[in-house]
Amino acid sequence: MHPVRRRTAASRRIIERLRKLCLALPEASEKLAWGEPTWRVKDRLFAQLDDHHHGAPHCSVWVPAELGVQEALVELDPKRFFRPPYVGHKGWVGVVLDGRPDWGAVEDLVREAYRLIAPPKLRALLEAEPSAPPPKAKARARRSR
Numbered sequence: 001m002h003p004v005r006r007r008t009a010a011s012r013r014i015i016e017r018l019r020k021l022c023l024a025l026p027e028a029s030e031k032l033a034w035g036e037p038t039w040r041v042k043d044r045l046f047a048q049l050d051d052h053h054h055g056a057p058h059c060s061v062w063v064p065a066e067l068g069v070q071e072a073l074v075e076l077d078p079k080r081f082f083r084p085p086y087v088g089h090k091g092w093v094g095v096v097l098d099g100r101p102d103w104g105a106v107e108d109l110v111r112e113a114y115r116l117i118a119p120p121k122l123r124a125l126l127e128a129e130p131s132a133p134p135p136k137a138k139a140r141a142r143r144s145r
Contacts, residue, residue, distance in 0.1 A: 026125040046117040058098045063113035
């Protein structure tokens with residue numbers, strides 16, 4: 001069992017911002033796993049925090065992505081995106097949240113991860129939201145280089 005971690009003020013702010021993004025999605029829930037917050041829909045994981053876990057060099061979120069997205073983002077901006085351990089071989093992408101992350105890109109990636117994992121009825125609710133823009137993470141990553 002992983003101990004509850006002592007968080008820095010910066011990490012707590014990151015977690016709160018990420019929590020708001022994730023829990024705004026239909027029927028999303030939060031569960032502590034591996035000593036870190038994770039976000040789920042119907043008990044299926046769509047986002048996982050890594051706050052310097054096991055010596056990781058940064059605070060980050062890991063999300064599932066469609067085939068090829070991880071590779072494209074890592075190639076485009078390897079300081080911001082990475083292949084996370086344990087799930088990277090399944091196409092998940094890690095997003096560095098330390099410093100000044102592009103929270104719009106983070107939101108796009110979290111919403112897309114939710115779309116990949118959520119059952120069709122919940123996915124339809126998300127897509128019916130008038131404020132649900134199409135994913136722009138790749139374009140935002142390019143602009144931020």
